[in-house]
Amino acid sequence: MAVIPAVSLSLTVNGKAVAADVDPRTLLVELLRTRLGLTGTHVGCDTGQCGACTVHLDGQAVKSCTVLAVQAQGAAVMTIEGLAAADGTLHPMQAAFKECHGLQCGFCTPGMVMSALDLVARHPTASEQTIREELEGNLCRCTGYQNIVKAVQLGAAEMGTRGA
């Protein structure tokens, strides 16, 4: 087996500059979890279907299990760990998930919240139907989605009023 040279990578993750030499096959989610210790981003499948690994890459939701770390060269990555304020105050979308009981086991939750923020950015006043369609790429086995939909609506409303 030929040795593949490592790639020097620099990017920002949750606003902090990060530099790492990575095997070019490394997935973005592996970089986040095993190199940077950001274990809030979860892996729930191996076919890009479940969405538990969703993060933001330059402001857009991506499934970090289907993105190579090298594709994030120079980019800004935001994970669930980067959402709350420095003093620990929850982002309005996180707070809405708690308020509406939009999570149970918590495993799909980080990906769900990151997808919710992306969809609200594109549809600030999304209807229930739009939210349900937009969340098609995020599987939840616990909640039946009803309270997630409510949480996204509340989070969107709170973000609108607070200008978050």
Next chain:
Amino acid sequence: MGATEQSVIGQSVRRKEDYRFLTGAGQYTADVYPKHHTHAYFLRSPHAHAKIRRIDTAKAKAAPGVVAVFTGADLEGVNGLPCGWLITGTDGKPMNEPPHPVLAQGKVRYVGDHIALVVAETPNQAKDAAELIDVDYDVLPAVVNCVDALKPGAPQIHEQAPGNKCYTWALGDKAAVDAAFAKAAKVSKLDIVNNRLIPNAIEPRAAVATYDRAGDSYELYVANQNPHVERLLMTAFVLGLPEHKVRVIAPDVGGGFGSKIYLYAEETAMVWASKRVNRPIKWVAERSESFVSDAHGRDHVTHAELALDKDGKFLAMRVHTTANMGAYLSTFSTCIPTILYATLLAGQYTTPVIYAEVTASFTNTAPVDAYRGAGRPEATYVVERLVHQAGLDTGIAQDEIRRRNFIRSFPYQTPVALTYDTGNYDATLDEAMKMADVAGFAARKAEASKRGKLRGIGYASYIEACGLAPSNVAGALGARAGLFEAGEVRVHPTGSVTVFTGSHSHGQGHETTFAQIVAARLGIPVDNVDVVHGDTGRVPFGMGTYGSRSLAVGGTAIVKALDKIVAKGKKIAAHLLEAAEADIEFKDGKFSVAGTDRSKAFGEVALTAYVPHNYPLDKLEPGLDETAFYDPTNFTYPAGTHIAEVEIDPETGVVEIVNFSACDDFGNIINPMIVEGQVHGGLAQGIGQALLEQCVYDKESGQLLTGSYMDYAMPRADDLPSFKVGTKVTPCTHNPLGAKGCGEAGAIGSPAALMNAVHDALA
């Protein structure tokens, strides 16, 4: 939050556990990264049924990064995985119980069966090395259908199970049932398949096993619903290790639904191997491994008959079921289609005699075990599809035929072994009908018909037996374990509390609900109570979470421990207040002398217990820390009615759920928000079973055809409607909380309601 009994029980307190989950600070097994750990990969059988002529691991052992390779031949002295429930057949003989080896011994029996454990420095190195293992297979014909497996000439899976039969078991008075059928005015009959499901918790199974040579001890992190049971089975029955030398931690667990109850081969092999390699070993299942190796659910084939008199009263029921056990007996597999199934066939009805006969067979498929509801969804499906058919056969309306047969007098002894303590089935049916606006259905159907759509409505009035279980009853029925629960309430010197529970939360919100119970009883804020679960090193021996048992059994154990805390607190307060113990009352966080204004706050009493300068040391030990074990005297019986309304497009066959209403009786409710969430989730899984999910094995090759999220239809957000949920309350009569359990109801009632609605639309 100032919390007294009045304010905190029955309140939708927002969950204490949410902050860590919402900020990415949850700690799941895959998030555990011990220093210098290695990675496990399991080589699995690509064949459904094959003899193994030879395994050559030499190349794999020499591959880069490989630490060790183990096969079945290495596991000498290691026993097979045990089954926790002995079923005795109609022939009076114990069930056939073939060995369930941790790693294959000369034969593989399903696609995904474990052949070898590869331990390497990285996951990819372990995986690459597994590809270098040379296995010489003699491929055999396979059988995957539970009825086909029993036919003459079917491939023989185990030497110890002739004809692939595990058992034939029966419940009820056959002669009385046959006599009742002979006199019936009408007999309704159905052939029913309860489709096989794959649980699919979003967190894949995972384990991290570490051996400590200095202490000759082991630590296992594992995604599991009952760590004490896991440890007991693994140490005492399989590996022969001293129980106190193994600590099992089930940290945050990303959903279970039954699939994480069982002792699996993976973590067992890893604990064994961790001593051999003397380094931590980590394994996280890929989703495709979850599909082939998690215990599956359901998979029954049933013929059911209901005898009625001329007025639509049920006279008798006769049920023959064949149940798929898969290739090996998983931990609780054998009790699901028997004890947790046939005992529920009375449903909410006064059917005086019932006979059920169940044959369980082995097939070349993954083991089948409890999945949300476990036996009770299957029973409800039989009963409620049959009642729907009886409505059609007699021309009696669906609500009316149910009402004519409802049980209304409690306690009620069914002909299938259970005694229902309480219920009000008219109340939940009435309320569900209001919620569903049944009165307006005819107009909606007519309107839909103008649009070319077929509209139907379906009912399911279900019952379940939860709160597992009275140990003596379970033992008489074949359980090889007790089914009590344990709780410890540790009051700290400053009056805050840590609760240690044997129940396990993997989404159910115990950290909040249990804290509410403690806060209410002790009159302290919910924030002053933390709940610890899932660690054999910290919590007393408990049986874990399944069968909607945590509040009814685990919660009651905590209540019993709180009783002891209050009793001791009264003794301390009596000393401090120089009063007789009998005169001390405890209310709203205060110990008072009855009829006076003299009192001591709970915190003062707690401090006195730990700083016993003024303390009755001659009569009482210091400290305020009590443990209780609670074994229930009966099952609990949540019940309710679910009503589904669907619209079918006759051009495409697409079924749209236009209305789903569920009215449930869970007894007293501690946190309505959490209960609603449990119902929503259960409904999603039940609707998934009815309309979307189906595990399919290829009939010839035994290959799993639905082995990924591309092939297995998981319910997604846009597949489901918003549910209307409501509750009616008849408190459970035999536990102090009056609680019955709510975790499985959604998955139990909904499949029959949905399918009845589809049948109604197509009628």
